[in-house]
Amino acid sequence: MTGEYIVLGVLLLVIGAIQTWLRHGPSARALRAEQEGLAGRRVQRSSEEERAVVAKAAQRSGRAWNSWTAVLGGVSMALGIILIVLGALGY
Numbered sequence: 069m070t071g072e073y074i075v076l077g078v079l080l081l082v083i084g085a086i087q088t089w090l091r092h093g094p095s096a097r098a099l100r101a102e103q104e105g106l107a108g109r110r111v112q113r114s115s116e117e118e119r120a121v122v123a124k125a126a127q128r129s130g131r132a133w134n135s136w137t138a139v140l141g142g143v144s145m146a147l148g149i150i151l152i153v154l155g156a157l158g159y
Contacts, residue, residue, distance in 0.1 A: 073154050
């Protein structure tokens, strides 16, 4: 069982590191800037009534998604470290 813990721990650690890098790396900043530009143009094309609704919905959904995905990399790395330690201790 210890071998499985170590393998799964390393896997979780690598996946968490990749997710964190993809979220906070240089390509993520460029993609975020591009998406904000697209959202701005979409709001400009809509009518006055729709602008407020579209802006609120985009802000609300973006906030929920960003807060959820921001946690996943750290949680994955923490669980990976815990599994590696448990595997090394022989549990």
